[in-house]
Amino acid sequence: MAIVQNPITGRSSGTYAGAVFATQFGKNVLRSKPVSVSVSQSDASKLARQKFKALAAAVRELSPALNTFFKSKVFNMPVTSYFIGQAYDRAVSGTLGNVVVDYSKLILPADSLGLAEYIEIGISTNLLDVTIFQPAISNLIGTDNTLDIACYNATTGKLVGIKSGLDSTVDVINFASSLIGVDDDIMLYAKPSKVVKSKGSSELAVISS
Numbered sequence: 001m002a003i004v005q006n007p008i009t010g011r012s013s014g015t016y017a018g019a020v021f022a023t024q025f026g027k028n029v030l031r032s033k034p035v036s037v038s039v040s041q042s043d044a045s046k047l048a049r050q051k052f053k054a055l056a057a058a059v060r061e062l063s064p065a066l067n068t069f070f071k072s073k074v075f076n077m078p079v080t081s082y083f084i085g086q087a088y089d090r091a092v093s094g095t096l097g098n099v100v101v102d103y104s105k106l107i108l109p110a111d112s113l114g115l116a117e118y119i120e121i122g123i124s125t126n127l128l129d130v131t132i133f134q135p136a137i138s139n140l141i142g143t144d145n146t147l148d149i150a151c152y153n154a155t156t157g158k159l160v161g162i163k164s165g166l167d168s169t170v171d172v173i174n175f176a177s178s179l180i181g182v183d184d185d186i187m188l189y190a191k192p193s194k195v196v197k198s199k200g201s202s203e204l205a206v207i208s209s
Contacts, residue, residue: 043096050099051092052084058091058101058157059083065150065159066107069189069204083107104154104185107206113140115190115205123209125182128160128175137168141192148193151175154208155184165193185209 019030039045059066059080066079075082087106094100118133118140128151141147147168151160160179180186188207 047096047099050096051088051094054099054101055084055088055092058103058106059087061157061159062106062152065152065162065189068148068150068162068164069191101157103152103157104187104208107189109189109204109206111205113192113196113205115140116207119188119190119205119207121186121188121207121209123180123182123184123186126176126178126180128177128180128186130173130175130188132168132171132173134169134171141168141196142194143168145196146193148191149173150189151177151180152187152189153179153181153184154187155181160186 018033020033022029022031062083063080066083070079070082072079072082083106090108091102091105092099093102115137118136120131120133122129122131130149130151132147137147138145145168146164147166148162148164149166150162152158153160156179158179160177161175163173163175166173186209189204190207191204
């Protein structure tokens with residue numbers, strides 16, 4: 001159905017018979033409908049679509065952590081779009097009908113602060129113990145700063161949980177979840193809650209089991 005709002009000065013949209021209303025350079029124009037839209041059905045195109053779909057689903061699972069740990073202004077685009085673009089080649093492989101996502105390669109952060117050296121994780125069934133070594137962490141991020149930590153299961157591709165604003169003087173933090181398996185590859189993403197001045201822009205550590 002076509003919608004016309006003052007065809008001389010306003011906006012027109014929608015379709016009418018075999019035509020489509022559009023606005024171009026501030027003017028209402030009428031174009032003929034395209035006869036059809038052709039989507040390639042080649043095996044290569046199908047595989048590319050399957051890869052993108054699988055990766056998008058994996059990144060969508062991680063989106064709460066991505067939005068906590070990263071800001072779109074850093075990338076000049078939505079955070080999810082950035083990580084899909086960065087991870088497509090390195091994290092997705094397989095053949096038509098059997099696409100595989102390597103969840104451990106979705107994020108490859110740098111550790112400019114050296115946080116990973118002073119954080120250890122111990123895994124038991126349904127439980128993760130995060131040990132933070134003091135006073136090293138406080139010295140790295142400042143005594144008035146706190147930590148944000150995300151727990152991610154790189155075997156299943158599931159985000160276990162996020163803890164924000166953690167007191168950096170705490171020695172042990174627990175993640176309790178049925179999403180943690182004793183044989184799973186668990187990854188922690190840790191960063192200071194506030195920007196640490198005089199350090200590089202990459203202030204994210206990854207600690208893997």
